[in-house]
Amino acid sequence: MTKIKNRTDKLYVKNNPKSPISESFRFLRTNLNYMNPDRDLKIIGVTSPSQAEGKSTVVANLGKALSLESNKVLIIDADLRKPKLNQFFGILGDVGLSDYLSREIDYEYLEIIKKTGEENLDIITNNAIPPNPVELLNSKKMFKLLNKLRNDYDKIILDTAPIIPVSDTVNLAPNLDGVLIVVKANNTTEELLIKTKDVLTNVNANIIGVILNSYNAKADAQYYSKSYYY
Numbered sequence: 001m002t003k004i005k006n007r008t009d010k011l012y013v014k015n016n017p018k019s020p021i022s023e024s025f026r027f028l029r030t031n032l033n034y035m036n037p038d039r040d041l042k043i044i045g046v047t048s049p050s051q052a053e054g055k056s057t058v059v060a061n062l063g064k065a066l067s068l069e070s071n072k073v074l075i076i077d078a079d080l081r082k083p084k085l086n087q088f089f090g091i092l093g094d095v096g097l098s099d100y101l102s103r104e105i106d107y108e109y110l111e112i113i114k115k116t117g118e119e120n121l122d123i124i125t126n127n128a129i130p131p132n133p134v135e136l137l138n139s140k141k142m143f144k145l146l147n148k149l150r151n152d153y154d155k156i157i158l159d160t161a162p163i164i165p166v167s168d169t170v171n172l173a174p175n176l177d178g179v180l181i182v183v184k185a186n187n188t189t190e191e192l193l194i195k196t197k198d199v200l201t202n203v204n205a206n207i208i209g210v211i212l213n214s215y216n217a218k219a220d221a222q223y224y225s226k227s228y229y230y
Contacts, residue, residue: 005084005087006087007056007057007060007084007088008087008088008089008090010057010060010061010088011061011088011089012061013025013026013064013065013068014118021061022065025061025062025064025065028065028211029069032044032066032208035208039177040177041177041208042150042153042154042155042156043146043149043156043158043176044158044176044177044178044179044180044208045078045157045160045172045173045176045178045179045180046058046059046062046159046160046179046180046182047160047161047162047163047169047173047179047180047182047196048162048163048181048182048183048196049162049163049164049181049183049188049192049193049195050162050164050188051165052184052187053182053183053187053188053213054182054184054213055159055160055162055182056079056084056085056088057088057213058182058211059085059157059158059159060075060085060089062157063075063121063123063157064121066154066155067118067121070120071120071154072122072152072153072154073120073122073153073154073157074113074121074122074123074124074149074152074153074155074156074157075116075122075123075124075156075157075158075159076097076123076156076157076158076159077097077123077124077125077126077159078097078126078137078158078159078160078161078169078172079126079159079168080098080126080129080133080161080168081129081133081161081168083096083125083126083127084159085123085125085126085159086123086125086127089116089117089118090117091123093125093126094127095107095111095112095127096112096124096125096126096127097112097124097125097126098130098133098136099112099127099128100112100141101136101139101141101142101145102130102136103141109145109148109149112124112125133166133168134166134167134168134171137168137171138171138172142172143175146175146176158172158176160172163195163196163199163200164192164195164196164199170199170203171203173200173205174203174205176205176206178207179200179205179207180208180209180210180211181193181197181200181207181209182210182211182213183210183211183212183213184213185212185214186214187214193210
């Protein structure tokens with residue numbers, strides 16, 4: 001049996017719904033819902049300047065928070081190089097996004113959608129690591145897939161590759177309704193954040209916010225530990 005790294009304890013909104021971390025994700029959900037009444041932010045990408053800044057944790061928990069409002073939510077692992085989303089739900093991999101986009105097998109798009117075990121929350125995982133992630137994510141098939149899914153879900157959140165190391169997300173971002181940037185406290189430099197913003201702005205991506213991850217808020221409230229802020 002295939003073993004996967006287990007990150008189910010990082011699904012804070014489910015495991016500890018009254019925690020400050022969970023409250024931060026609900027606050028983020030509220031902001032997204034009321035951010036721009038003139039523009040439907042249905043398909044949102046989550047990225048970061050570099051690796052290990054917590055974007056996958058944000059996607060999993062934001063997806064769960066959105067699903068609690070009876071929204072039909074889909075999260076997609078569009079980081080084709082280091083996929084992690086399945087680990088938050090204990091899902092073993094089979095057919096995923098890379099399989100669908102590579103056309104090696106002619107799957108119907110509904111075949112790659114899986115249940116997370118959480119109500120109103122579905123997932124498209126990624127299992128095979130392709131040699132050409134940039135081409136797959138910038139393909140007509142990817143954009144057609146997003147258009148099909150737009151009709152099936154209220155919110156679609158994509159976990160996308162970090163901006164600085166690779167160009168996978170750069171071509172995808174302008175075709176999304178909005179992009180969130182995750183940065184890690186005491187880790188992400190101002191220079192990297194500015195560079196990430198400039199890269200996304202240059203391709204006309206709609207940057208809708210920055211999430212500060214792993215911020216130690218003890219100075220602000222003694223009962224807080226590490227939280228996500230929007």
